[in-house]
Amino acid sequence: LQTNLAHIQFNVQPANVPFYKDLMAFLGWETIVADESMVGVAGKHGDSLWFMSPVKPVSNDYDGPGMNHLGIGAESQTDVDAVAVYLKQRGVELLFETPRHRPEFSQSADQTYYQVMFETPDRLLLEVVYTGPRAA
Secondary structure (H helix, E strand, O other): OOOOOOEEEEEOOHHHHHHHHHHHHHOOOEEEEEEOOEEEEEOOOOOEEEEEOOOOOOOOOOOOOOOOOEEEEOOOHHHHHHHHHHHHHOOOOEEEEEEEEOHHHOOOOOEEEEEEEEEOOOOOEEEEEEEEEOOO
16 A cells, blocks of 8 residues: 555635735745635645635644644755745744754754744644755
């Protein structure tokens, strides 16, 4: 049996759909479907993310049961820093003292795990992370 990630759907408030559309375009994902109530974006390998409304009036707690966060891979530390700048320019708070290196998550001493973490307007926890050789 061989499987791969096909898609993930996130339920979001309709007013926040443009946030996800703009963020995912900045991150290099292709918009495949979009209207005022949803946006679907495609990754390089046929995977897709869907941000859809309407939602029930309940709060998301990423430390409760269910998914904690979505990690999106970056190709360099510079890309992670660019995402941090993009988010700050839009008033999005960066969480957990990021961006920063996390040596405890690195595979070896010559590699790094460099991340930025943030919460979306719908309280979804997202991470953009680079793993690979540490930049000088």
